[in-house]
Amino acid sequence: MSQVPPGPVHVRREHELVVGARVVVRHRLPDGSAADALGELLAADEHALRVATRRGEVLVARADVLAAKAVPPPPVRRGRPHEAVGVDDLELVMAEHWRPLERADLGRWRLRAADGFTGRANSALAVGSPGVPLPAALEAVERFYRERGLVPLVAVPHPVGAPGEGGELAGQLAGRGWSVRTPTLVLTAATDDLPGAAEVPLPPGLRTAAGAAPDEAWLGAYHYQGAPEVPPAGRRVLVSADEQVFVRVLDGPRTVAVARGSLSPGWAGITAVETVPEHRRRGLARRLLAEVADWARARGAVSTYLQVAEGNAAARALYERAGFAAHHAYHYRVAPSAPS
Structure with a gap:
């Protein structure tokens, strides 16, 4: 019997079969019927997939896999x-x-x-x-x-x-x-509730552009914690998601605002939102959010998250106006200096 809602799994997304991911694997049974193994992927190699389901571990031979993909985490309470x-x-x-x-x-x-x-x-x-x-x-x-x-x-x-x-x-x-x-x-929203680009006009003379990888103009406008440039490690981290988009606002040839959208099963993320000082308070960040929301909707992301410093009142107000609400919080704990 299937462990997922009725209806076949139609895709086989090998790149999503990452150990630790929540996956559904449709596989052939000895009698010719099919079943779904839904749970955490514990191991994967060229011979088999091992999935921890609610009923115990299931070992599926690769030859018996009909379809497989990652799926969003299950709900733990009522709500969207x-x-x-x-x-x-x-x-x-x-x-x-x-x-x-x-x-x-x-x-x-x-x-x-x-x-x-x-x-x-x-x-x-x-x-x-x-x-x-x-x-x-x-x-x-x-x-x-x-x-x-x-x-x-x-x-x-x-x-x-x-x-x-x-x-x-x-x-x-x-x-x-x-x-x-x-x-x-950590703020979240239903992707369908977020404004789209058509609802957020740009000031006259500005336009947007987007790409699957950050070009030098995008990177030049992104200054994480004031750093003058993105280091090599940062360039790799920026393209580390299953899929991402790099959106920017241009004033003539100059990039004046940037944002990154990213994708995982069921979820879009928004990071790296930044506007050059002289173009702030003109609605550019709101337009970037809308561009990422349109991109996420087109890819079936039901939910969207972003992270904002607790003390950044201006950014929090912007995101709340767009439809985001607080889900939870986190902080880092940093170790004392090592003894010399």
């Missing part, structure tokens, strides 16, 4: 998909939109590194159990980052509220002297 998704599940969704250059798993935690470009790609994502006692897990995190010449960071998701929230993990980190950095809100 962007509201009903759990905090840990949404954190894992977002991790697939901004992949690091290197990843090591510690139980369910993800240790991520990308030569220091962004906290998202250079922090331990602490969701679920690390598989070992917390003190041992934090020692492993410290080793991982110190060995790479990086400051140890742990990303701690929590309900919207004070950065001190985060349960036992936050308490352990605070007790070890790990300080809070970059309190951030």
Whole structure:
């Protein structure tokens, strides 16, 4: 019997069959009928796929796979998909939109590194159990980052509220002297509710352009935390999602505002929104959001997320006017300096 709603899975998306992803695999049974294995992909090679379903692990021979794809996480409460998704599940969704250059798993935690470009790609994502006692897990995190010449960071998701929230993990980190950095809100919206480009006109003389990869003009207008240029590691992280789009607003030949859209099953993400100072407060960021929303709708993304610094009141107001609302929050905990 199928574990998914009635109707066949019509596609076979090999690039989505990544260990750790939630997938559905339609496969042939010995009697000639078909069944669906829905759950986390535990292993994949040229011979078989191993899926952890609610009824236990299912091993599917490659020769028996009829179709397979990644699927969005299941709801954990009532509401529309962007509201009903759990905090840990949404954190894992977002991790697939901004992949690091290197990843090591510690139980369910993800240790991520990308030569220091962004906290998202250079922090331990602490969701679920690390598989070992917390003190041992934090020692492993410290080793991982110190060995790479990086400051140890742990990303701690929590309900919207004070950065001190985060349960036992936050308490352990605070007790070890790990300080809070970059309190951030995660906002979500139903993609269909977001304005489209036709609803957000540009000021006279400006136009938009988009591409599947960032060109030099786009990169030149993006300054993460004030950096003068995007480093090589950053260029790789920017194109790390299953699919992405790089949108910009031009004033003549000059790029004056940029944004990045990204895609995973069921979800679009919006990152890297930036406008040059002299063009701010002209509605360019709102138009970029609309361009990404149109792109996401055309690709079937039901929900959209973005992240914004908790203290950035202007950006929060912009996103809330566009239709976003807070889903949860996270902050980084940064380790004290290593002893000399």
